[in-house]
Amino acid sequence: MKNIIYFLLLLSVYSNSSAQLSNNNMYLLGNQNLHPVPVNFGAPWDYAAIWGYVAPDGREYAILCGVLGTGFFDINDSMNIREVDYFPAQINISNPDQGNLWREAKVYSHYAYVVSEADTSGLEIFDLQYLPDSVIYVKKFKPAGHTSTHSISQEGPYLYLNGSNPSFGQGVAVLDLSSDPENPVLRGKWNTRYVHDCRIIRDTIFAMNINDGNITVIDARNKDSLKTITQWINSPNPSPHNCALTADRKFLYATDEVGSLPRLLKVWDIEDITNATQITTWQPTNITTSIVHNVEIYGDTAVIAHYTSGVRVLDISDPSQPIEIAWYDTYPVSNGNQYLGCWGVYKFPSGKIAASDMKNGLFVLKVGKSVSVNVNNIIVSDHRLEQNYPNPFNPKTKINYTLAANGFVILKIFDALGTEVETLISNVQNAGNYTAEWDAGKFASGVYYYRISVFTDKPSSAKFTNTKKMVVLK
Numbered sequence: 001m002k003n004i005i006y007f008l009l010l011l012s013v014y015s016n017s018s019a020q021l022s023n024n025n026m027y028l029l030g031n032q033n034l035h036p037v038p039v040n041f042g043a044p045w046d047y048a049a050i051w052g053y054v055a056p057d058g059r060e061y062a063i064l065c066g067v068l069g070t071g072f073f074d075i076n077d078s079m080n081i082r083e084v085d086y087f088p089a090q091i092n093i094s095n096p097d098q099g100n101l102w103r104e105a106k107v108y109s110h111y112a113y114v115v116s117e118a119d120t121s122g123l124e125i126f127d128l129q130y131l132p133d134s135v136i137y138v139k140k141f142k143p144a145g146h147t148s149t150h151s152i153s154q155e156g157p158y159l160y161l162n163g164s165n166p167s168f169g170q171g172v173a174v175l176d177l178s179s180d181p182e183n184p185v186l187r188g189k190w191n192t193r194y195v196h197d198c199r200i201i202r203d204t205i206f207a208m209n210i211n212d213g214n215i216t217v218i219d220a221r222n223k224d225s226l227k228t229i230t231q232w233i234n235s236p237n238p239s240p241h242n243c244a245l246t247a248d249r250k251f252l253y254a255t256d257e258v259g260s261l262p263r264l265l266k267v268w269d270i271e272d273i274t275n276a277t278q279i280t281t282w283q284p285t286n287i288t289t290s291i292v293h294n295v296e297i298y299g300d301t302a303v304i305a306h307y308t309s310g311v312r313v314l315d316i317s318d319p320s321q322p323i324e325i326a327w328y329d330t331y332p333v334s335n336g337n338q339y340l341g342c343w344g345v346y347k348f349p350s351g352k353i354a355a356s357d358m359k360n361g362l363f364v365l366k367v368g369k370s371v372s373v374n375v376n377n378i379i380v381s382d383h384r385l386e387q388n389y390p391n392p393f394n395p396k397t398k399i400n401y402t403l404a405a406n407g408f409v410i411l412k413i414f415d416a417l418g419t420e421v422e423t424l425i426s427n428v429q430n431a432g433n434y435t436a437e438w439d440a441g442k443f444a445s446g447v448y449y450y451r452i453s454v455f456t457d458k459p460s461s462a463k464f465t466n467t468k469k470m471v472v473l474k
Helices: 002-011
Strands: 026-032 047-054 060-066 069-074 082-088 103-108 111-116 123-127 136-141 151-155 158-162 172-176 185-190 197-201 204-209 214-219 227-233 240-245 251-256 265-269 277-282 294-298 301-305 311-315 323-328 342-347 353-357 361-367 396-403 407-415 420-429 432-439 446-456 464-472
Touching (some): 026 323, 047 353, 060 111, 103 151, 294 342, 311 361, 420 432
Parallel strands (some): 047 342, 240 294
Antiparallel strands (some): 047 060, 060 069, 069 082, 103 111, 123 136, 151 158, 172 185, 240 251, 301 311, 311 323, 407 420, 446 464
């Protein structure tokens, strides 16, 4: 499969026939491009998939799968997104295995599982329990006959390997983690068709058969014996790559990656699974040439990696009528039908969205308006105070905060003894995102605190206060 897609990449038509609108209702928290491929590799891109991990303490981490290896990023502090650990793949740069172009990860418990199409890549297992300090490489696991895998899916204590090497089976294979996550057990396989990717909901597999245009539904209740339930063609121009389901399991969103334009997101009513009905199709605002790749659904929101048109966010409170509410172009060079741009997306409980751009690396984004701009229609559930950045600092630092409603804001600085040393903000502000800067040039090195107090414009409403520590280091 890797050679087929590589040649499709080379044959892609570079088109800019539809203009990209400026970024809308999304802002950038950070971008990390730490591991580009050396020029002599000759690789068409540098990064592949993205996934996320939320630790028991609520801290959030992005897992960026690159051509050269896998990086683990702490994104908890919006102003200090950093790579905690990196594990290079074993690559002969003088004669590279093109399978390294495809790398993907999923998480179960405190373990990350990484696959690629590189020969003998197997299943890499990483232990995440020591974050934010480090990540531990556990081992490479290869069940009998297995060497490589195109994509990996997960539900509960089970992994699903999709599009593996032909001798192992290019359908879907189940690995059981329930007894020991470090020593998976191979269970059943389904090899009726090639599976490019799949989604599992309540022991039902929705398999994307990109080569023949089918979406196949598979009964996986018995992990040792997977059975076909039904299938249908993802028309028009069928080439199903990836899918996601609404929480009530009544609608399936499927993406088409190869074949003739347009490459559409398709919405299927699957309440009667034996009679799936296409409800609508969707393309980004004002763009008809970009290729849809991956879709993830979180409640009433769908987040989409749409290659050259970047990250797209849909309101799917009515799943039959998706409405685009935000977008951020991670690849502003072109809107053509190249296999470049945004590969994957992952949305965290905090609302942060991690995206992988194939040339530009990790993007951490948020739906809303840019910092330092008052916005009356921002949708947030509460006020927030972010950690200052940089920290430690000399002599200036920035403090970001978000107001969920209009209010009177007081932002003050205190020394280590609790003595007030400066007031940065003391006025009424509208709901929105803000940045305040503190210049500590006249203050000594040491620990300081900043405290925000927000009084809403309704006298009966309670105030919001939050305090964080920072360090001046001269």
